[in-house]
Amino acid sequence: MDARSGKPQPDWDPRSDTVLSDQIKAYDAMRHRRPVAYSDYLGWSLFAHSDVVRALDDHCTFSNIVSHHLSVPSGMDPPQHTAYRRLIERHFEPARVAAFEPLCRTISANLVSGLTRNTKIDLVAQFARLFAVQIQCAFLGWPASLHEPLLQWVRRNHEATLARDTRRMAAVALEFDGYITVLLEARRAAGAAAPHDITTDLLRERIGNRPLNHEEIVSILRNWTVGELGTITACVGILCHYLAKHPEVQQQLRGTPALLPAAIDEILRLHAPIISNRRVTTAPVEIGGRKIQAGERITLMWASANRDEAIFDAPDEFRLDRDPTRNLLYGRGIHVCPGAQLARLELRVIMEELLKWSQRIALIPGEQPTIAIYPASGFSALPIQIS
Numbered sequence: 001m002d003a004r005s006g007k008p009q010p011d012w013d014p015r016s017d018t019v020l021s022d023q024i025k026a027y028d029a030m031r032h033r034r035p036v037a038y039s040d041y042l043g044w045s046l047f048a049h050s051d052v053v054r055a056l057d058d059h060c061t062f063s064n065i066v067s068h069h070l071s072v073p074s075g076m077d078p079p080q081h082t083a084y085r086r087l088i089e090r091h092f093e094p095a096r097v098a099a100f101e102p103l104c105r106t107i108s109a110n111l112v113s114g115l116t117r118n119t120k121i122d123l124v125a126q127f128a129r130l131f132a133v134q135i136q137c138a139f140l141g142w143p144a145s146l147h148e149p150l151l152q153w154v155r156r157n158h159e160a161t162l163a164r165d166t167r168r169m170a171a172v173a174l175e176f177d178g179y180i181t182v183l184l185e186a187r188r189a190a191g192a193a194a195p196h197d198i199t200t201d202l203l204r205e206r207i208g209n210r211p212l213n214h215e216e217i218v219s220i221l222r223n224w225t226v227g228e229l230g231t232i233t234a235c236v237g238i239l240c241h242y243l244a245k246h247p248e249v250q251q252q253l254r255g256t257p258a259l260l261p262a263a264i265d266e267i268l269r270l271h272a273p274i275i276s277n278r279r280v281t282t283a284p285v286e287i288g289g290r291k292i293q294a295g296e297r298i299t300l301m302w303a304s305a306n307r308d309e310a311i312f313d314a315p316d317e318f319r320l321d322r323d324p325t326r327n328l329l330y331g332r333g334i335h336v337c338p339g340a341q342l343a344r345l346e347l348r349v350i351m352e353e354l355l356k357w358s359q360r361i362a363l364i365p366g367e368q369p370t371i372a373i374y375p376a377s378g379f380s381a382l383p384i385q386i387s
């Protein structure tokens, strides 16, 4: 403990070059060295699967109210969370997700057929990001004119978050609100003539005995956008990189596409598309042998927990017969991802189309992928050749 600041001595620096140059490797090392570790930047990071699960299962002690900003529903605890969560889940019902498959397939097939064969492409810029933004806008009923502004917005949001620059983060959030407000106003003005889609449905939602207000709707849409854009981009990059590095898995999946759902979840267990999420303690706790006071920041390190050898035998191996209930890819407990079925559908369809269209996805000798830096995961550039 530092006598002057009253803060614990840092165990590590999450923004050091060593960590940022290969996050997955660095978090593996931390799980072995200091499974509950303090840093000024992230507070207390939990690296072990069992500690992350404990925090997820005890939402009274590990609260989601980590900031003063409205964040529906991820920044809420019960009972408030329960009411909003119920409302949100209605928009991700299996029938609605299943009904999206044909449009999802058209978008995927179009994107895949626009790729050039036998030449170097940056899979992230020319494919993954475009897929994420097109699929997001299609699901929500948003126009193509929003594709480019949304991509720029994700980039600025990422930069502000890494810098922990709260003024810039607030400004970036406001910028998002601007785009969405224009869109919502048009639908309000159209009344009954507004398009029949999820965004219009959300405008008509009620919480308790009143309609959702504008800030709540924007916050819900912002949460979905963050959930979808950055994460789906990261997933597609990670999946293609893995397949390019493991041609035998690629061939297995091309031959038996029915294995894709389990394979996707397993590859994303090996290499997490989301590094972490936050909590705050509401009471003193002891976890992993460390004593933590009330009101401390906690970071759940998905990227480490899902590679914990205490839970996953030979964690570096790709295995299709692992117990899926232990995979924390979509979280667990009351905040478990409500968009999981949608995300699974989107990833399955895009990978089906890509594998069907190609004979070989390969890395290019001498061309290194650029690993994304915190808070993003996956790759920021991925040179690939498809034949």
Ligand code: HEM
Residues within 6 Å of the ligand: 072, 073, 074, 075, 085, 223, 224, 225, 227, 228, 231, 232, 235, 273, 274, 277, 278, 302, 328, 329, 330, 331, 332, 334, 335, 336, 337, 338, 339, 340, 342, 343, 344
């Ligand atoms: C592969 C893609 C995705 C992954 C890996 C993923 C993962 C996760 C995880 C791990 C959580 C739990 C966070 C926590 O406990 O703090 C979560 C929550 C959430 N996700 Fe996703 N997600 C994905 C896609 C989506 C999509 C497509 C949407 C919506 C369009 C979405 C919306 C949300 C929302 C709103 C929450 C907060 C739920 C709550 O607090 O009750 N996610 N997601």
